[in-house]
Amino acid sequence: MKKLPEVCKALELKLPVTSRELFAEFNLLSGHPWEETAGSEVTTYYPCLYGIAQTERPRRILEIGTAFGMSAATLLKASPEIELFVSLDLGIYADQLGFSTNNIDFAREKIHDWCRRKGIPVERVRFFRANTQPLGKGDNENMGADIPRWHQIPELVNLLKEHEFDLIFVDGKHTEDGLFNDLTTFWPFLKPGGLIVCDDLHDEATYQGIFPWAGDTLRSFERFLRDHEPEIEEFFIWDFPQVPPEGLLGRRPFGLIRKKRLLTQSPETPNSEGLAPPDRTKPDSTQEKRLASSGPDPTNKPVFATGADLKRQPAFPGDQVTRNDSRAVQENREGERLFLQGDVEGALKAFTRAIAIAPNLAPAYNNLGVCYWQKGEFENAVNHFLKALELDPDNADALANYIKILISLNEVEGAKKLYSNYLKRNPAGDEEIASVLANFTPPPCVTIEHKEMGAVGIPVVSVKNLHEKLGFERPISYPVSSFIKPLAEWKMESDDAPTFRYIYRNFRPRRHLEFGTWQGTGTVYCLEECDATVWTINLPFGEDKPSGEAAYGCEEAELPAIRAWARKLGLPEQGSYRTDTIGFIGRVYLQKELGHRVCQIYCDSRKWEISNYPPGFFDSALIDGGHTKDVVINDTLKAFQLARSGGIIMWHDFCPPIWKEFATTLGVTEGVLAIWKEIQKQVEQLFWIYPSFILLAVKK
Known part of the structure; x- marks a missing residue:
């Protein structure tokens, strides 16, 4: 796949469509406040967005900021394999511009008409009136405060939970932390390898006094990049998209962020007789990929636990490092060096000496487990991985090793439970463990x-x-x-x-x-x-549990929608409802x-x-x-x-x-x-x- 700058530069040389060609098909050249932009030869904003989407070939798209449906039309036209399109908006834009029709209703009508002509089920293209900003953080408190937050709409929440999106287009609240909030909120719904596109990244020095959000959006973008650096594969600010008038006043810079892909190559799964590597005279390549790496090797090759450096991965209680502790770290590093040279026995002895000096050095237990795994002593390997986890439950290296062993024994549910508990303490997760679990091949029976x-x-x-x-x-x-x-x-x-x-x-x-x-x-x-x-x-009239209680009620997230439905039925408001009886x-x-x-x-x-x-x-x-x-x-x-x-x-x-x-x-x-x-x-x-x-x- 081409890098983002290459894709953008190629589009600058030749855009695949004009703005007029795009919007004629949707009947969007007139009848809304942006008629001039829709039909102008100056407008490259939407052709640029079209080109990006066409390159990505998304099947699922999430849009923050419907406006009058022009970006929705662009993204849908560029995505012939679309399976789901979800668009969120406050629905107050028309009022602000003095337009007679609610902007969401206007967009829905135009887009759904196009869908029907193209044979696309309208159920796949969904519009929601929703406030995407978090409560109490300043943004959207001054406008749309009465509009339900996105997480208060059960149908929308279920859609987002059920799907990972290939492309997310963010064109919502621009001022203060608006862009940062939207990027942060919806990033988890972007699939690995997916792309987020946002717009209007105007720097304060150039555009102050021209755009009210100048500086705010760019700071939001840069702050998000800093906060999510480990999860980002690449990003690019594209200062090319344009709307009228031509020149600086019409420039609309895009920000593009590619989420890191999950590893596609999973470790070899040993046979049912054990984890014996094919060649025991040198480290198994599968083990060398990860097995215990918690810090970079000077040669830039993944190794075991070079993270035994106590400042980065504490292995002892308290803050003090004794001379003995330092000696243990040195022995651990010596073991790593020997292992990489193919001397598994020498490495095993070095790790054993490290533990004798410092019995709480979790990385050394992990590395011992790797050596025993290499030697085919699987019970010994498991015991040492478990000891490393006992000393440091958040040691991702030891957890990865133990999970690989469980999966090799088809104990995948046990592996998932361990990782689930790890995620509760470490929400960012671990990419390799997730990849191993995601690429597990179940037995035929x-x-x-x-x-x-x-x-x-x-x-x-x-x-x-x-x-x-x-x-x-x-x-x-x-x-x-x-x-x-x-x-x-x-x-x-x-x-x-x-x-x-x-x-x-x-x-x-x-x-x-x-x-x-x-x-x-x-x-x-x-x-x-x-x-x-x-x-x-x-x-x-529903189903009862043996205790006589109703078998089916409702979850808290559903309660607002169920209460609204109960009001339609003429029922009084309740704290809970029996949802498997006539009426519900x-x-x-x-x-x-x-x-x-x-x-x-x-x-x-x-x-x-x-x-x-x-x-x-x-x-x-x-x-x-x-x-x-x-x-x-x-x-x-x-x-x-x-x-x-x-x-x-x-x-x-x-x-x-x-x-x-x-x-x-x-x-x-x-x-x-x-x-x-x-x-x-x-x-x-x-x-x-x-x-x-x-x-x-x-x-x-």
């Missing part, structure tokens, strides 16, 4: 040990290979955050949603059957990704005005009469209703009776590694295994998707 059925082998397909298994053209774009998250911390709305949406978008059922509506979130995944009509079933069932698809494509059935699915439905009526089915064994068996048998040949049937809350940890996964697994052999007879394919809570079958 996992075994469930069942007291009645014995050992049952469950075929496994990585979500990365789902397109090959199901014959889809493109692989899924799946968030790294879900790859590295322990399954026990999984949430359907953020972690399984991308997989469900991908399947619906590519399989494109016309008639879909769903057991278990609840609020209709899963229903919406299908409705928004294809043209299906959905038949969905739910108990009319299907709330999400009703709020999105998708109810015209839903056949809502209120009953116990065990009593649902299916004799009037012809066999093969449904193209796909999702079993996510009652999670007890008998209900799962009932829903499965009915789904197979009604699904067509070649149809897809999915079970949610099926997750072999943790099937006993939750009542939901236990009930679903018990139900599926009870009729496992019968299911196998009726399917062409049957597999658990890793990582997910989804079992998928293709009917014969």
